[in-house]
Amino acid sequence: MIKNRRTVAVMVIISMLAGSMLTLLIPNVMDAWESSVFHDSQQGVPEMEEAQPPFWKQNGMTEQQMQKIATTYRLIQNKYVEKMDGNEVIDGAITGMLDSLKDPYSVYMDTEQAEQFNETVFESQFSGIGAEVTMDEGKVTIMAPIKGSPAERAGLLPKDVILSVNGEKLLGLTLNEAVAKIRGPKGTQAKLEIVRGTQSEPMEIIVVRDDIDINTVFTEMLDNGIGYMDIRQFALNTGTSFEEQLAELEKQNMKGLIIDLRNNPGGVLSVVISMVQKFVPAGEIVVQVEDASGQRQQEKSKDGSKTYPVVVIINEGSASASEIMAAALQESAGMQVVGMPSFGKGTVQSTFDSGGEDGSSLKMTIAKWLTPNGNDINKKGVQPDVKVELPDYFQATILPKDEELQYDDNNGQVRSLQLMLTALGYKTDRTDGYFSEQTKLAVRAFQKIEQLPMDGIVNEKTATRIEEKYIEKLRLPESDLHLQKAIEVMNNRLNP
Template identity: 55%
Template sequence: MFWKGRNLYIFVAFLLLAMFASSVLTLTIVKPLSYASEGRSVFGGKTGESGFTAQELKKLSTTYELIQGQFLHEVDRTKVIDGAIHGMLGALDDPYTTYMDQEEAKQFNDMLSSKFQGIGAEVSLEDGRVKVVSPIKGSPAEKAGIRTNDIILSVNGEKLDGLTLSEAVMKIRGDKGSQAKLQISRAGAEPIEVVVVRDDIPIETVHSEMLEGQIGKIDIREFVQNTAKTFKDQLKALENQGMKALVIDVRNDPGGMLQAVVEMLEEFVPNGKPIVQVEDRNGRREQTLSKGGSGKPYPIAVLINNGSASASEIMAGALQEAAGAKLFGEKTYGKGTVQVTYQQELGDGSNIKMTVMKWLTPNGNWVHQKGIAPDVAVEQPAFFKVSPLSKKTTLKADMLGDDVKNMQLMLEGLGLAPGRTDGYFNDKTAQAVKSFQSANGLPATGEVDVKTAQKLEEAIAKEIRDPKHDLQLKTAVEAMRKAVK
């Protein structure tokens, strides 16, 4: 392949916010590509070409001299130079191309083998706004109700407008136990405040269990250094228990190391068949082929949603196209580009992570900004997508709005029959609120104050985590049971 001798990774940049920031979902080559043998320099121009013309260098130098000599205030040289780099990369209009200073680069390099503290969400910077790609499964962000495509407007009252992704993430990062008060913009609703208590985000990436009917289930939270080995061990254990079919769950999995997902896919993709392809800007394609795999004799289902991205999409696409698996759930996120990290070239411990290639499925499909559609589309119950209540005012009879609608969906999800879910607080909704309050030791006022709102959110979060409500999982499991009969 044309990065022969290099390691190809997909890094998960979690909003783990002890972390730093190139917090964007990336399929990254940690060491730089070199096209020197093909007549190209590592920086992309023809061998022997200067990066800048004399006039361009003069223009840059003059700008710096004017800042240094004429600007009203004294300036930090490093800050100005870093700003110039940010500006050049920002002009590319690519959310996955970023600059990291020395501290950020070190954290980036260390993050795959560490335990982090933060809120646990993957983010990118799109159109100048911090956008959630996916909350990590089981993370404080997920438990607090953060969802894919949420826009984080401010943190603890500090607006994020105009900041680089690195700067924004530094605002959100913090120690375990501290609070991040996030103002969230969500399509079709007024901005809301979500309080997330930061915590340790351990890298425990694989969980397996045997469901009724000898249906195995493996949940993959992300793809990091030990994921492939753990996955293979747990897969083997399920097979030794007489597993008849397998469900692989990559919902809300934002990605990870390509090396890991390739090793895992070799268990399923027959020897010599492509697992993934990459293509450079000149249209040259190379394939990663399965080595030694023979496929599996049992049916396979893959659970996906719009938080499944990058490495998760590589897995879903390869299992669908090269291993005969069926996909269940919702369309995936749609992240189909590859980044290369240039650190040695900068020489001071900082690095540039730049988009240099696209990746494609075994059949050559590019999923970028399109995602992968499921074979069987399954929507979760409406209460799975409720927003946290704003708690700005006590909700009462005859009120109308998004808070009332979300409250009604919560009550309905709890089996309390609010009578309607259109956002109008009627008498039947008030009776459902009273029933909830009585069952939870609260004054049965029929009005939703802060304490009632908090209890409702806690109760519905518990219901969402209960597998009995997971329609996507139920549908996939039932399909697998039929397939083995």
């Protein structure tokens, strides 16, 4: 039986490449603008030495482009009806430049946002709901709830779209602005209005924020010499923990390994390469990285020392670096992948100093990665060898405690109630969110068994008891259909 899983931190980037590898588009912006282009056109532009052309020309900008930016800034400062802070205007300009890329992973981070980002990546703990989010067509979208996190416990799923937080709409905000509203101190509530899949009516999910710890690898020995490894992200310290815990499993005479990458949002490229190459034969391709010019760099295994079979589990929340591991094991090591198609993030990001000397930075997509066979999985995902669909009741979210659900109600919360009752074996004639007479009878049947007042109304006590029984059901080993299938596949490999 798999032990209770602990919360972990989310790694937003797939790669932390050195900033010197690429030239920043506009370095030292403020110094150059103040010295050369913020003068009125009638006063002329200060002369510059022939040997040192202006910075904007050195970086590929035309004089007309630079003049447009300078003119817009001057008009805002001199003509706009309200007084604007110059730094905010410049930050907005940089944000707009990155928005023009139409890439949800390329963003500008002001000083505060950059500090929060670094805290998430490098610190041992931060507070929040525990979910990786991205911007998809202007909508804040869940990539993956972290295993064991408040987001997962509340029932958030990959692809859920967050419309608002505590009544504040997120439409029109940048991803960093939205994340700032979602995060918060431990113990506080985030009331999220979400839309799931094709359902038209939004539902409210309340998530109580908590500390998210950076513990990334958890292992256990299952029956028949099968090792189980749960990798929750690829952080800077994951490789070391991976080697230590893998060695412990091997000491227990492990015959085969199941690697669980479900809801793993990714992490550091170099870390996943160092880990996966242990299972990929030496000389075989682990991943290919293609830059803007189309040049490909192949990362090949230098190890291949682990020869026992491996089965990988993925789902819709497996993204980025976890997809690299799954694809490498599938295509270069001949291992089987079980579960559902992964998220589909096939791009590589790096962070750069903005040049403003204020702690702000840019995170920008610099390349895309391809599988060993050259497949582009972006927006497609890694396809499992053995696909395992989960029952609809896995989509249920927590029930409201501050309002009652009763006959003739019609909303997403009733649908979650119906899904939970179905999972527990009670018959409801529908799962579309309408509180029917049969749903009422199912509630009364549950209340009778649990010795609650049999009124067919879902109040706080009934809702809490239904949730408790539902969670107990999902925690049963036989309810983890992905893991059960992975064990079956592994046993077939060990005993053909």
